[in-house]
Each structure stands twice: as structure tokens, then as C-alpha cells.
Amino acid sequence: MGRLLRFPSSAAGGSMESGLLVGLRAAQLVSALIVMSLMAYVADWYNAATLTMAPPQINWLLACSVISIFSLGYLEGAKRFFPRAFHSTAALALEAVNALFFFSGFVYLAVFIGKLLFCRGSVCGAARASAVFGALAFLLWCASAALAARTVAQVGAGVSLPRFRMPGRGKPAPVEKDVAMEEGAGAGSRA
Numbered sequence: 001m002g003r004l005l006r007f008p009s010s011a012a013g014g015s016m017e018s019g020l021l022v023g024l025r026a027a028q029l030v031s032a033l034i035v036m037s038l039m040a041y042v043a044d045w046y047n048a049a050t051l052t053m054a055p056p057q058i059n060w061l062l063a064c065s066v067i068s069i070f071s072l073g074y075l076e077g078a079k080r081f082f083p084r085a086f087h088s089t090a091a092l093a094l095e096a097v098n099a100l101f102f103f104s105g106f107v108y109l110a111v112f113i114g115k116l117l118f119c120r121g122s123v124c125g126a127a128r129a130s131a132v133f134g135a136l137a138f139l140l141w142c143a144s145a146a147l148a149a150r151t152v153a154q155v156g157a158g159v160s161l162p163r164f165r166m167p168g169r170g171k172p173a174p175v176e177k178d179v180a181m182e183e184g185a186g187a188g189s190r191a
Helices: 015-049 056-081 088-114 121-155
Strands: none
Touching (some): 056 121
């Protein structure tokens, strides 16, 4: 029980890059939680006060934050606890997709807020703050995607395809020799 758990460090980086990545992950989690809570507040206001569903701009940024939290679970959990389930190229793609989602989400919401006839009160302030934190989340995901791209470029994608041999090419298959010896046909008796 007194064993220390040692987590594998990044193959390309070191403790400095690992510390930077942990800080980025923490900031990504905090920004995703802030965006999620603000968007949930705005969506609840739409559902309760106006008795209509929230606009898709609100729902999309809310979905982006939920996807981001699940992505963080995979990126950190798989790398630390299930290293065989972690692939650096898949991690790079996941980080790039999260950056793209937050970019589209905060731009979509900012354009929506800009086209409103009036925007006052705590709900409008929460929506504006959510757009700002969505932009922050976009920048954080871009930074971690850049670090992941650097790791993939230094270490490689880690993809190894099996080598198949075409029939009839390469070395011929070994032929089994009949080792049964006949009577009188020993090694020393030649006629």
C-alpha cells in the first residue's frame, strides 16, 4: 500500500512541458465548467421565462463544453491509466476538434448576441461572459493542440502497419525433410 504511483511523462517533452500541459488542462477544465454553467443558466432562463427552447447558439456552446470535459477525461485518463488506449495522433485530432468546436461556438454566440435588438440584465451578461470564456477555451485548446502537434512531429505518429508477404515472393517456405532412416541406409554404409 505504500507504493508510489508513477505516471509516464511525455516522450518528447520533459517536466517543463508536462507542467505546462497540466496547467493547460486545468485551465481548459475551469473554462469548460464556467462556459457550461453560464450556458446552463441562459438555457434555463429561456426554458422557464420565455417558455421556448433555447436558441441553437446557446445549446451549441453548452454542448462544446460538455464535449470538452469528456475529451479531457480521455486525454488525461487514458494517457495515465490506460496507455494502450492512448494514441498521440488521436489526441492531436481530438484537441484540434475541440478548438474548432469552441471557435465555432463563441463566434456563433457572439454574432447572435450582436444581432439582438436589446440585451440587458444578468442573462445577457451571462451570455456575453460565456462568449468570452468560449474564446479563452478556444485559445487554450489551440495551445494544447500545438503542443500535441509538436509531440507527434518529434516522436512520430506511432502508426506501424503490419508487413504482409505476397505469396510466391520473398524467401520460400522451408521444406520439411523426411528424417526417417531406412534399414541399412545409414550414414556410414554406402554401396
